[in-house]
Amino acid sequence: MTQKPLTNTLENKLTPEPSVVTGERIRTGTPAYWRATLALCLGSFMIFSNLYVTQPLLPMLASNFHISALSANWSFTIATLTLGLSLLFYGPLSDVFGRRGIMVVTMAGAILTTLLISQVHSYEWLLILRALQGLCLGGLPAIAVAYMGDEFDSHALITAVGFYIGANSLGGISGRLIGGFAGEHLGWSSTFMVIALISLVIWAGFIYLLPASSHFQARPFHPRQMFANLLEHLRNPMLLPAYLIGGFNFFVFINQYSYLTFVLEKAPYSLSTQVLGMLFLTYLTGTFGSTLAGRASRYLAQPLCMALGIVILMTGSLITLIPALPMIIVGLLINSLGFFFAHATASSWVSRNAHHARASASSLYLVFYYLGASTGGIYLHPFWRWQGWNGVIAGSLLILAGTLSTALFLYHRSRRASAAS
Template identity: 65%
Template sequence: MITSGSAAFWRATLALCLGSFMIFSNVYITQPLLPMLAQTFDVSALQAGWTFTVTTLTLGLSLLIWGPLSDALGRRSIMLLTMSGATLITLLLSFTDSYAGVLLLRALQGVLLAGLPAIAIAWMGDEFERPAMLLAVGLYIGGNSLGGISGRLIGGFVGDWLGWSQAFMVMTLLSLVCLAVFALLLPASQHFKPQPLKPRRMLADLGSHLRNPVLLLAYLIGGFNFFIFINQYSYITFVLAEAPYYLPPSLLGMLFLTYLAGTFGSAISGKIGQQLPQPLCMALGILVLMLGSLLTLSSQLWLILLGFLVNSFGFFFAHSSASSWVSQNAHHARASASSLYLLFYYTGASTGGFYLHPFWQWQAWSGVVIGSLLVLGVTLALSLCLYRLQQRQLNAVLT
């Protein structure tokens, strides 16, 4: 098993972080472009958001395919294949000139972008010792946030300068570089034990994970937190593009530099998770996310930005804790368990906009914050329930 701090640890972790960086750069590239896409294709704010939500929706659903397939066929080859296909679609997007074409390609891209997220943490669970895995998961999710930042910056700056289609061309070049380095660095699996590819068994594994309250509560916490967090960013772009701010796409893209706080939150979550029970780490992250949401109610731009910095730290701290909790507490078919977590996660991303839209129509940004706090109150309660369940299980073992 790979130990923390070894050369093999850093090589594998760097490869997976770069892969994560590439995947999430592609997922989030359209988010700062939403006002531009709405104007270009003459669609509403909600319809423009489909260029993002359709990708997260198909990504989430496809996790149920790639995770179980990797349990049977292996991890590394599937990650390489899907990353290559996603890069090809990014190239095709740069030549598309219709809204329907963009939606279709983004939907297909979501299917392929799911390959690495469905498998990466399960790969770590196979190959890393537990302390090494806790650290690696935090760094890997930090790669998620850096990818999200980069995709949005590329979308914002290149879109503002050359147009939205050229943003996809630049993303294609970046993806090719990440793919090449990933293939070079990621070692072959040493401890993977394939299972026969039996659909009935795959469904049974998924069902057993869903019946396990230790996992199900973490799925709900991760899914509903992302349901709120990511869609707050979508709606705030429309606030900041209008009076009194009038921010162009390039500056809207810079809003996502607030994800750097999430990178830090992810990186320290593993260390803190060794000192505190992970359900309490999830609860702490949610409380921070609620505080940040309240800060964004200010009309001052600097306080809005501060609120999103706080939000990002809290969300990614909770997400890293929940994600590693699932891998540690799934005692069989780890990739399937991680895939289910991410299914809830990305289904939340793709549906949260529909939930928040009535609040947006009711009270604009203040309504979005009210709707956010209602859901975050539920996930906070769920994390405390998970802590109580963990304590009961520990007491049962001791007695």
């Protein structure tokens, strides 16, 4: 498949793409497969590195703008909030206007807002721009798999999605590392300039590498049907518990990291911003947890796998209470394993138990997921002010006890449903 030069690639703008199907679908191992997969992986890396770059910078932002830990955390949570909400709309819009053009334009918007953030001098403007950035960052995650579904054959789709999901976590880890290293040596504003320049290079590579859509078929936009599907998913007793489990687990997991940065940057730990960024390497056990969840589901019912992941997450949280840096790191490694074990299982459960409109069912799961990330810091803040890190863990365990109960409830409900059928 030939690729148009960079100067001509923006013809896929926000006008409906043609619905003409031409040529064969992309097969595994072909040049087109590697170009498209690399492009989407690079795009995913860019999106999640921009989203998570602020997490190791939170103590620095709090000090620079003379704000509380909760206020500083909004620089992270406001972007996850708007990203999560945007996922409801980009998918249906891409059914009308096409996949590639929306991804290109929204990535450009994300880069522009990152550049603008590097120039602001008030925290209010930083939050406004992070909110706009979140709206732009939602474009690629909402559409990438749909693009692959259009253009790849079934075998190529499975392998490409695996690479793409791996790039998600790699981007999140790298964004935090870049934030930590650049923040330590250049300051917070220059960190956003660095991530913007890296993103600009990735965006150019994305445009050059990603083949134009050749199997996209435009469909009419039916907002009433879209909302009817979402409402039906929320009423489905097999789906709503999984949405709550995924959202509230992330509600706790991601915001523990945010508050822990404030613990570890002070005595007796006194970790630098650079080292705080490296703490997020503990996410790597999550890759193992996701893989392990698939294997465990062969032997245990999926709701029990969710419950097991939550118990592991609770165990890791308790271990972080031991006031020694090596034990805190061990606790974070266990946390990540348990969280992604439960998350992978819950996400798979939603896909298996949505009777129709599976794409919107999965999008709704991600909405709960990111809403959890954006609101957990507010919930944990009173516990933080009450007893510091001990309070954060106490508040976390209350929520995790609820998600554990929900997983066990889902297990019993699914058993009754199976017996009835």
